Amino acid sequence: MKMRALKLKRDWIHGWLLLLPALVFLFAFTHIPAITTLINSFFSTPRGRRSAKFIGLENYDRMVNDPVFWKVLWNNLWFAIGTIPASVGLAIVMALWVNEKLMGRGFVRMAYFTPTVLPLIAVANIWLFFYTPGFGLFDQITGFLFGWPASNYLGNPDTALNAIIVVTVWKEAGFFMIFYLAALQAIPVSLKEAAQIEGAGRWTIFWRITFPLLMPTTLFVCVNAVINSFRLVDHIFILTDGGPDNASALLLFYIYEVAFRFWETAYGATLTVALLALLSLLAIGQFFFFDRKVHYK
Amino acid sequence: MTGTSEMFDRLLNTCAAWALALIWVLPLAYAVWTAFHPAAYEARFELFAPLTLENFSKAWNAAPFARYFLNTFILVTMILAGQFFLCTLAAFAFARFEFPGRNILFALVLLQLLVMPDILMVENYKTMRLLNLVDTIPAIALPYIASGFGIFLLRQTFMTIPKELDEAARIEGASFLGVLWKVYIPLAKPTYLAYGLVSVSHHWNNFLWPLIVTNSVETRPVTVGLSIFSAIDSGIEWSVINAATLMTSGPLLIAFLLFQRQFVQSFMRAGIK
Numbered sequence: 001m002k003m004r005a006l007k008l009k010r011d012w013i014h015g016w017l018l019l020l021p022a023l024v025f026l027f028a029f030t031h032i033p034a035i036t037t038l039i040n041s042f043f044s045t046p047r048g049r050r051s052a053k054f055i056g057l058e059n060y061d062r063m064v065n066d067p068v069f070w071k072v073l074w075n076n077l078w079f080a081i082g083t084i085p086a087s088v089g090l091a092i093v094m095a096l097w098v099n100e101k102l103m104g105r106g107f108v109r110m111a112y113f114t115p116t117v118l119p120l121i122a123v124a125n126i127w128l129f130f131y132t133p134g135f136g137l138f139d140q141i142t143g144f145l146f147g148w149p150a151s152n153y154l155g156n157p158d159t160a161l162n163a164i165i166v167v168t169v170w171k172e173a174g175f176f177m178i179f180y181l182a183a184l185q186a187i188p189v190s191l192k193e194a195a196q197i198e199g200a201g202r203w204t205i206f207w208r209i210t211f212p213l214l215m216p217t218t219l220f221v222c223v224n225a226v227i228n229s230f231r232l233v234d235h236i237f238i239l240t241d242g243g244p245d246n247a248s249a250l251l252l253f254y255i256y257e258v259a260f261r262f263w264e265t266a267y268g269a270t271l272t273v274a275l276l277a278l279l280s281l282l283a284i285g286q287f288f289f290f291d292r293k294v295h296y297k
Numbered sequence: 298m299t300g301t302s303e304m305f306d307r308l309l310n311t312c313a314a315w316a317l318a319l320i321w322v323l324p325l326a327y328a329v330w331t332a333f334h335p336a337a338y339e340a341r342f343e344l345f346a347p348l349t350l351e352n353f354s355k356a357w358n359a360a361p362f363a364r365y366f367l368n369t370f371i372l373v374t375m376i377l378a379g380q381f382f383l384c385t386l387a388a389f390a391f392a393r394f395e396f397p398g399r400n401i402l403f404a405l406v407l408l409q410l411l412v413m414p415d416i417l418m419v420e421n422y423k424t425m426r427l428l429n430l431v432d433t434i435p436a437i438a439l440p441y442i443a444s445g446f447g448i449f450l451l452r453q454t455f456m457t458i459p460k461e462l463d464e465a466a467r468i469e470g471a472s473f474l475g476v477l478w479k480v481y482i483p484l485a486k487p488t489y490l491a492y493g494l495v496s497v498s499h500h501w502n503n504f505l506w507p508l509i510v511t512n513s514v515e516t517r518p519v520t521v522g523l524s525i526f527s528a529i530d531s532g533i534e535w536s537v538i539n540a541a542t543l544m545t546s547g548p549l550l551i552a553f554l555l556f557q558r559q560f561v562q563s564f565m566r567a568g569i570k
Contacts, residue, residue, distance in 0.1 A: 008395065014473055015394030019402065022387035025443035030409050033420035040420070090317075097314040104315070110557060111318035114325065117553045117560070118546045119502035121520045125527055125542040126328045129535055137327045170321070175564070182565040202306070231413065234504040238524060252416065252505075259419045260509055268419045275416060283411050 034276060037269045045266040052266065059270040069271065071246050072254040075161055079250055080229040082165035083172065088221055090173040092214070095180035096206075112174040120171065124238035127167045128154070131239075157247035160240050164248050167235055172228065176221045183217040184210070226282055230275065251275055332540040352540035356526075359537070361514050362544065365522035369501060372434050372518055376500050377493060379442030384492075387443075388451030389477050393463065409445030415506050425510055436510045437518070441500065447492055454488040455481055491563035501549055519545040 041059050043052040063069050098109045115123060130138050134150040142148040153163040187210065195205050233253040236242060242249035242257065249257070252275065259268030331338070332353070338346040356362070390396075391403055414421060421440055422431070430436040458481060466476045482489075504520040511517045517525075523545045527538045543550075553560050 011394050012396040015390045015396035015399070018386040018390035018394070022383040022406075022443040022448060023402070025383065025439065026406065026409060026445070028424065029414050029421055029440035029443070030412060030417065030445075031405065033417040033424065034412060036420050036423075037417060094314075094317070097310060097317075100310070102314055103311055106557075108314050108318040109561075110554070111322045113557075113561065114322070114550070114553070116564070117498055117549050118325075119504065119520050119523075119549075121502075121504050121524050122542045122546040125523070125538060126324050129331070129539060130324045130327060132535075137323065170324070174321070178561060178564045181561075227411065231415065234520075237504075237508075238527065256418070256505065256509070260422075265419055265423070272416065272419055276412065279411050279416070283408070 037272045037276070040266055041270040041273045043266055045264050059267055062267065063270050063274065068246055068249075068254065069274075072249045072251050073274075075246075075248065076230065076250045078161060079165060079168070080226065082162065083168045083229055084222065084225045086165075087169045087172040087176060088218065088225060090169065091176035091180055091221065092218075094173060094177040095184055096210075098177070099181060099184045112177055114174070115171045116175040116178075118171075120232065120234035121238060123167060123171055124235035127163075127170075127235075128239055131163060154240050154248075155244060157244050160244060160248040164236060164239055167239065168232060171232075171235075172225065176225070179217050179221055180214060183214050187213050223282070223285075227279075230279065251278075328539045328542060331536045332543050334536065336534045336536045352534075352536045353544060355537045356541035356544060359533070360522060360526045360541070362519070362522065362541070364514055365517055365519040365545075366548075368434060368516060369518040369520075372437055372507075373497050373500050375434065375438045376441050377496055379438065380444050380447050380496060381489065381493075383443050384447035384451050385477070385482065387448045388455055389481060391448065391452045392455035406445045406448050409443075410449070414440035418506060418509055421506075422509055431510060432512050432516050434516055437507045437516070440506065444496070447496070450488060450492055451485060454485045458484050490559070494560060494563040498549055 040052070042054060042056060044055050044058075046052040094112045098105060098112065102108060118126075130136050131153050133139060133152040133155075138153075139148075139150050143150070151159075153159045191209055191213075192205060195209055200208070230250075230252060233250050233256070236248060236250065236253050240248040242253055246254075251271070255268050255271045255275065258264050258271060333348050333350070334346050335349055335351070387406070391399065391406075425431050425436045425439075428436075430439070462480050462484075463476055466480050467473075471479060501518075502520060503518075504524070507518050508521050508524070511521060514522075523541055526541055527533070
């Protein structure tokens with residue numbers, strides 16, 4: 001009995017000691033900043049000799065009345081709607097193709113996956129050139145095929161965000177494909193064979209067998225895609241710099257602008273709180289998802 | 298279903314798969330084309346246009362890319378070493394030790410999967426200023442070295458290792474750190490490889506936080522260097538910018554083409570767990 005208690009106590013100490021270094025860094029750069037963000041959102045931005053002053057909800061008042069805030073929030077919603085279904089749908093199709101015996105499968109798989117290893121900044125450069133009005137390949141092809149005139153997709157407020165969505169889908173689809181590929185390989189062939197014997201066509205097999213079995217993967221990929229829709233802003237710096245007139249700015253990009261171009265750190269903190277609130281809503285959803293996943297194992 | 302219709306079906310699928318693949322490589326192929334040809338062929342396609350490496354040497358000489366590469370290399374190594382060390386210890390604690398507060402702490406670790414350090418850039422920048430680390434490579438690395446993802450991944454792997462191996466090593470007189478070093482780490486090698494590849498490619502490509510926290514040639518990683526290089530629109534030719542773009546992604550791209558299978562499997566492994 002005493003021995004056991006002693007061992008337990010030693011386990012405690014060892015466990016805590018092992019955890020300590022990681023926790024110090026985790027708290028220093030994730031949990032504590034999250035809390036100080038909330039605190040600073042109730043203060044004014046310190047300027048020169050004037051230190052920060054408690055101003056209650058003034059920053060929030062400003063945020064609610066800031067048309068740019070609503071605009072970037074709206075943009076972010078569009079960005080999510082534009083990127084998530086398209087990249088997930090394409091990922092499924094890509095994985096189905098690559099999983100089959102296909103002529104030149106190696107090349108096809110490489111073509112789909114390569115954008116994933118490129119830095120988003122490099123991707124943006126490549127696409128900026130691709131979109132160049134007049135002599136970029138995009139205009140050349142559409143001009144040649146459909147006779148469209150040269151157009152400035154990135155400089156037009158109606159198309160700038162869509163152009164960015166296309167780049168993001170291009171970058172993400174191949175990444176999500178990998179998860180589907182793994183899931184497809186885990187589905188027993190016998191299921192498919194049994195269905196074929198019963199006379200089911202490819203369509204039926206996909207919708208009745210494959211797709212339902214891919215559901216956990218779809219959930220996982222969707223959670224990732226949603227988080228990414230708040231996180232991926234690197235390419236905006238190169239492609240449009242948020243413009244024209246904030247037409248392609250997303251929430252995280254706006255936080256960067258406010259905090260590091262206008263140096264309004266308190267307002268930046270307030271916007272960060274809004275982003276954190278959005279992410280916590282997602283976390284609640286993710287919690288249920290993780291729960292389900294644990295039961296699967 | 299008859300044989301012909303199935304053949305037709307297969308042909309259709311192959312064509313569609315190839316069409317999409319060609320669309321997918323098009324932007325990259327276009328960049329490669331311009332980077333290896335003189336500026337005069339930027340938008341003109343001739344099969345026998347003269348090949349050249351001049352764009353690469355121009356780009357290399359126009360900005361301190363050698364220094365940027367060194368910075369990125371130091372950065373990526375620093376992060377990986379830190380992550381391996383911290384995440385291994387923490388994952389071992391979560392996988393094999395009973396202590397009060399374990400579940401809450403693990404939930405706090407998982408929280409980082411959602412709230413990445415990039416999102417908290419305003420506060421993290423203040424911290425770096427407080428520590429007097431702004432514009433240093435450690436400042437870029439520090440927020441990432443305790444990775445929730447890494448801890449989670451290694452913990453899952455450690456939990457699959459049979460306890461009997463652990464106990465056998467202890468009976469032979471190994472301390473708990475000895476067990477970790479001799480039993481757990483060797484058996485988790487594939488996970489380390491997978492996590493290492495994912496981490497290296499992620500931090501090689503990372504941009505926003507390095508952009509904020511660096512402001513000199515001595516600290517900037519290649520991504521930030523590239524963005525500055527291509528942002529000066531003082532008439533740098535597209536072919537040179539494309540050469541610079543390919544150059545910065547080159548090492549990863551070549552590594553990927555050489556070790557395609559490992560890359561794909563690593564990303565798969567890292568995602569499934």
